[in-house]
Amino acid sequence: MNKHLPIFILTFLFYSFANAQNFDVRKLTLKSDVILLYDQDSIAYIDDVINDHTTNHFYQLKAVTQTVKNTVGFKYANTKLPYLVENEDYFKIFEKGDCMGIGYATPIGPRPKYYGMLFLQKGAKQYQVIGIVENRNPFASWQDLIKQIQSVSTLEKVKDPKERYTRSIDWFLDNNVAPDENFVKYYKQKGILKTDTAQLNEQQLAKARALFFNGNETFLDLIANTNPTEIKDYYLQKLKDISFQSEYEFGDCLRFSRVVCMLTNDFNNNYDDVNRVLSDLLTKDELENYEKKPIMLHLIDLIEKKTYKTGAFSSSKL
Numbered sequence: 368m369n370k371h372l373p374i375f376i377l378t379f380l381f382y383s384f385a386n387a388q389n390f391d392v393r394k395l396t397l398k399s400d401v402i403l404l405y406d407q408d409s410i411a412y413i414d415d416v417i418n419d420h421t422t423n424h425f426y427q428l429k430a431v432t433q434t435v436k437n438t439v440g441f442k443y444a445n446t447k448l449p450y451l452v453e454n455e456d457y458f459k460i461f462e463k464g465d466c467m468g469i470g471y472a473t474p475i476g477p478r479p480k481y482y483g484m485l486f487l488q489k490g491a492k493q494y495q496v497i498g499i500v501e502n503r504n505p506f507a508s509w510q511d512l513i514k515q516i517q518s519v520s521t522l523e524k525v526k527d528p529k530e531r532y533t534r535s536i537d538w539f540l541d542n543n544v545a546p547d548e549n550f551v552k553y554y555k556q557k558g559i560l561k562t563d564t565a566q567l568n569e570q571q572l573a574k575a576r577a578l579f580f581n582g583n584e585t586f587l588d589l590i591a592n593t594n595p596t597e598i599k600d601y602y603l604q605k606l607k608d609i610s611f612q613s614e615y616e617f618g619d620c621l622r623f624s625r626v627v628c629m630l631t632n633d634f635n636n637n638y639d640d641v642n643r644v645l646s647d648l649l650t651k652d653e654l655e656n657y658e659k660k661p662i663m664l665h666l667i668d669l670i671e672k673k674t675y676k677t678g679a680f681s682s683s684k685l
Contacts, residue, residue: 391547392512393538395498396519401487402436403428403443404509406480407501413447424452426496432482432506435516438523439489448487450496482509515542532559536567540574545585564588584682591680598680602626603670610663615656620649623663625685630670632678642669 396402409430415423425447486498500512518538525531532554539546546565554560567575567589576593579586580601591598609615609623624646634640645662648654654662669675678684 390498390500392515392542393519393535393544394547394549395486396436396516397523398488398497399436399486400439400489401441401485401494402434402516403431403485403487404433404435404513405431405483405485407483408480410483422452422455423449424456425449426485428485433513435484435513436520441487441489441494446494448485448494448496479503479505482506484509484512518542528554528557529559533568536565536571540571540578543578543583545583545589564591584685587680587682587685595677595680599630599677602630603667606630606663606667606670610660610667613656615649615659617650620659622685623666624649627666627670629678629680629684631675635675642666 405428409428411427411429413425413427415425417423427445427447428443431443481501481503483499483501485496487494488497518541522531522535522538525534535550536546551560551563551565555563560566572590572593575586575589579590587598606623606626609619612619627646628634631642634643637643642665646666649659649662
């Protein structure tokens with residue numbers, strides 16, 4: 368793996384495609400004019416030294432395994448594709464924590480082929496690499512990602528904004544992804560949406576509900592007004608599941624506390640409420656697990672007895 372990191376590199380994707388949605392396939396596809404799948408042995412890394420503080424970096428492809436998208440008649444032969452390098456072409460200033468590298472075992476026998484995918488955007492004078500995906504999965508494992516990209520590409524051909532909105536929502540649901548903020552803002556700006564939440568038709572809403580109750584809580588905002596009792600029962604069961612654990616990690620306690628606040632309308636918006644104080648204690652190190660369990664059971668009992676008004680369902684509260 369080359370040490371250089373292109374800008375918009377998506378934190379360099381060495382994910383298996385079971386985790387492919389860790390990057391935004393839809394957005395990267397729509398921003399790209401060309402998408403190429405290549406054998407990793409067919410890509411060269413070229414450094415063009417300009418002076419004592421500048422080196423230009425390029426990819427060059429010797430062969431392409433599959434052209435996934437090409438809307439501009441791009442020809443890869445002998446084309447040098449520039450990319451930007453962190454701490455040379457651009458600088459991110461932040462404190463770096465410890466990181467752990469992941470090693471790969473040396474395969475026995477003939478070395479298998481590994482593949483990568485380049486995402487290119489056409490500029491005024493040259494093509495720019497805006498993303499790259501590489502992993503050590505076989506060729507067949509790339510087909511799901513290719514299908515996703517091809518399905519996004521069909522959206523580009525839809526010119527009517529209302530139709531494109533509807534078909535885009537279908538794409539989000541088919542790929543188990545909730546519409547992002549940029550998408551919602553754009554269609555609100557176009558007058559297709561009247562609120563800050565994406566609107567779904569009856570069939571789409573049914574699918575979003577199925578995805579939510581199957582565990583994808585990113586769809587909460589889309590279904591929040593459909594059946595409050597059912598959603599409340601869903602989260603009440605999640606609280607019980609946490610309380611039944613023998614040990615509680617910090618993340619378990621934080622999620623428990625946030626769900627409780629949502630189901631009690633922030634304890635009727637009373638920040639001095641003693642039960643809110645108890646809820647906040649769950650995330651403190653001072654309490655042992657055996658001390659947290661009675662608090663959890665007490666708070667669950669309050670919710671079941673409807674001691675407090677149920678708050679609005681929103682992913683921002685979680």
